[in-house]
Amino acid sequence: MKKKDVPQDESGLEKDSIKEICYAVDEKGDYTTIKSTGWDPKTIALDNALQEINERINDAKARVLNGETSPVEYYMERHKMDIGILASYVGKFQWQVKRHFKVKTFNNLSHKMLEKYADVFDISVEQLKDINYGN
Known part of the structure; x- marks a missing residue:
């Protein structure tokens, strides 16, 4: 998943100012971590x-x-x-x-x-x- 595609849906995590770390591909094609507030199914x-x-x-x-x-x-x-x-x-x-x-x-x-x-x-x-x- 590309960095810009990491889900940032509203979740119970967001209410507590908690974000989870996801791995994504940056503009250079390298894996990096990015914070996400979650995605709908989760x-x-x-x-x-x-x-x-x-x-x-x-x-x-x-x-x-x-x-x-x-x-x-x-x-x-x-x-x-x-x-x-x-x-x-x-x-x-x-x-x-x-x-x-x-x-x-x-x-x-x-x-x-x-x-x-x-x-x-x-x-x-x-x-x-x-x-x-x-x-």
């Missing part, structure tokens, strides 16, 4: 993925507010983690992290465990306990 896939992530975050938030799950699940979704990643960060087994999604179990966690979660999510323990904290 933009559609990216937008669909981001929409799904946002739905998962909103669903988790609603479940927390309804007392159906703990804030751990909400922050896990918000930070685009899965149970395996979160478990490795806090030094627990996956089944233990899943247990911490239960409101009753979460409410009985030690301050030390709450601090581990708060550190992973880069928030305070108060924010961890109350997802509306500071809003």
Whole structure:
């Protein structure tokens, strides 16, 4: 693809001022790199993925507010983690992290465990306990 033909379609990447590097042929016929904001098929896939992530975050938030799950699940979704990643960060087994999604179990966690979660999510323990904290 020639340098002038590299797609610059609007995308979710552009909103975050992120551009990807593409290889193209310059005027001399040499390969070079050029920044691209994306192209339509990739933009559609990216937008669909981001929409799904946002739905998962909103669903988790609603479940927390309804007392159906703990804030751990909400922050896990918000930070685009899965149970395996979160478990490795806090030094627990996956089944233990899943247990911490239960409101009753979460409410009985030690301050030390709450601090581990708060550190992973880069928030305070108060924010961890109350997802509306500071809003």
